[in-house]
Amino acid sequence: MITQQWVQSLSNNGCRVTKPRCVILDIIARSERPLTPQEIHALAAAKSPGIGLVTVYRTIDKLEEMEMVERVHHTGQCQTIFRRAVGHKHLLICTQCGRSVHFEGLEFEKEFQLIAQKHGFCITSHWLQLSGLCADCQKGKNT
Amino acid sequence: MITQQWVQSLSNNGCRVTKPRCVILDIIARSERPLTPQEIHALAAAKSPGIGLVTVYRTIDKLEEMEMVERVHHTGQCQTIFRRAVGHKHLLICTQCGRSVHFEGLEFEKEFQLIAQKHGFCITSHWLQLSGLCADCQKGKNT
């Protein structure tokens, strides 16, 4: 389970493993789709009343810093949070239900470099996200 | 000049061609890099004192609606505005000076579809941006 790995990492980095933090971690780790800070807060508060939105923001910052989550562009904003994949992967997002899947994209890397060279640029990072409808939403299951 | 085309389009769509609007249009059309609403406002106010930030927001909305500009992910946010390219192009951005260039990316489209199919998704759009250092910034010119 991802949650346990994250708790371990936190601990290894000298961070305290507190109740609110665990609840938030677990919600993000288990989510199949990117969540906004507000959504995370709502889910966290449901599980464990009293958790503040501020704690959610601070936990997200910490997780981002430790490269366990990343910001994703979804529903018009780029502040939704999704767990980060191991290795170099990109995201495939369902515009309707939000379900997201990581995919390998190594084939592209070389092409990106070539394109950049043509313009005199030296690439340091890239942002690639595909949006569409997942199998269920195509069938109208989540309507 | 892009500005003139835009003014023409506005006019054709029944929009009034006002002074503030022209100033804002011109700033965005000429910019080599994505600008935040605040930056646009600062530049606009410098050229023509009295222009309100609200007008900038409203003009951006209109331009976006008419597909003349797009939101770009830059410097940690995705609300910076950059002119939109004709046809299907992607963006190459300098993380240091912000200079941006559009490039063709048709070769990727088919691959995107294939990847999506493997996961049962049907792609409707994608978001691809390459970030790095432009030629000048690599040489330390803009430091």
Next chain:
DNA sequence: GTGCTTGCAAATTCTTTGCAACTTT
């Protein structure tokens, strides 16, 4: 006990809305 965390309240920052005055056509 020490020092990291938490939650509250307040402060900021960014964006949107209501409205009367003002332009463009």
Next chain:
DNA sequence: AAAGTTGCAAAGAATTTGCAAGCAC
């Protein structure tokens, strides 16, 4: 003259900060 626009002030929304109390180790 009619209708779209503008800028101001105010309202909202989202995020950050200060701080005393509370936990984890």
